[in-house]
Amino acid sequence: MASLDDWRQRIDEIDEQILRLLTERAKLARQIALLKQQNDLPLYHPEREGAIFARLTSLPHDPLPDQAIKAIFREILSACRAVMRPPRVAFLGPLHSFSHLACEEHFGTFIEALPQRTIQEVFREVERGGADFGIVPAENVAEGPVGDTLDALLQTPLKIVAEVLLEVQHCLLSKAESLANIHRVYSREIALAQCRQWLQTHLPQAEWISVSSTAEGAERAADDPEGAAIGPRRAADAYGLQVLAERIQDVPFNLTRFWVLGKRMTAPSGVDKTTIAFSVPHRPGTLYHALSVFAQHTINLTMIASRPARHAPWEYVFFADFQGHVQDEPVQAALSELGKACLFLKVLGSYPEAIEVL
Structure with a gap:
């Protein structure tokens, strides 16, 4: 019967095989990228990546679930794209906003993240060539379409090249020890609206303060001992806040659709x-x-x-x-x-x- 060390040695051997294959894949990806550049072809093909995920999940991969296969290969694709140059992606910032999360969920983490202060600035950054792509919120199941995004689309030569569906789980983030000590809540206007009933029930004493993004709300809350923010859990670690409550949105399954912007x-x-x-x-x-x-x-x-x-x-x-x-x-x-x-x-x-x- 094989010992624990035997199994670990076998895993080490498999890891080395995976590494060799990943290195070979990255070299091939670099050759493809050079060929695309020579022929003025786009480096990023959303339709091709979707086909890759569909093909891989159709192959035997038990006991790994489909979601794991997609997550693993999303990062492999992201790393291989970055061999030439990481794609520059503009989004509604600062870092750790839901738009940033949607950006990484779609492109992977091997990107040059370019946070912008407004949705209009995301469009402008891609239009002027400072970013290869932009990600903007399109609509939410609770609040409907995002007006700023629709208005900007009328004025831009950019195209919607992909869409991202993200489950938005709002958390209450603060340095305060209890809800009773919170007198101000910072977040985007749409996030405050999505948590309206929860806020009225649990924080009737708090003033709602609208800011440009959920991440800016976390920044403001980090500097306000009587403040809190509504935002993603990842913002708590980034800004030194505690998670006082989770899933505080009024709609249990809170989906936001994002559009990826490009020039082709x-x-x-x-x-x-x-x-x-x-x-x-x-x-x-x-x-x-x-x-x-x-x-x-x-x-x-x-x-x-x-x-x-x-x-x-x-x-x-x-x-x-x-x-x-x-x-x-x-x-x-x-x-x-x-x-x-x-x-x-x-x-x-x-x-x-x-x-x-x-």
Whole structure:
């Protein structure tokens, strides 16, 4: 019968084999990156990475769960991308915000993280070439679409190249010893709104103070002995705070969707989603007729929202998500018909549909 040392020796041998294969993979990835650069091809392909995960999880991997396989290979892909140069990714900062977490869950940890103060600055950093990609919040299941992101998409040449679904678990973070000692709560306005009932029940004495990000809220709470922040657990360690309460959001399963921004349209993956913006004449039935185009072509709408148009009062721009890629024939036919009914139509991006919650 094998001893513990025998099993450990076998594991050491396997680890060495894994290391040799990882080194070989990184060298091949570097050659592919050089070839892409010579041919002016994008280094990052969301549709390709999705196919890699799908293929690997279809292979035998018991007793490892699918989630473990994806987590392991997400970091392998991230490390191999960084062999040439880590991708520069702008996001709503500071560090340790939910946007930062979404960034690492999507790209892995081998990135150059570029925290920005506002959503508009994320767009500008990618537009000017200071970042290769940006990540911005798109919508939350409790509060709906993020207006600043939708407004910025109307003005930018950038495209949505991928989406990320993140379960947002809000914690109450503070240096105070008890809830009774807390008189101020710092966080993003949307995070405060998502925890409204909990705050009213457990901290009726506290003032709510809106800041630009959950991470900034943690910074403020770290300097305020009577303050607390709403944010991710990881921010507690980063700013020297205690976790006084967990999962304080009013919606138990609190999902936020993030969009990845880039300069090139993503190629079809086979399971895609497209986001558009459009406006129609302010007459009875115009919106109905515009949306009926999708039903006529058997295209499933997954989201519709509106924002005030900037050029005239009581005029609106509509945003819609639907399943399919802009290169698909039914989508092309639907958009051609839709364009005839619209005053304005803009394709904001086609990208792999996120199925897994990170």
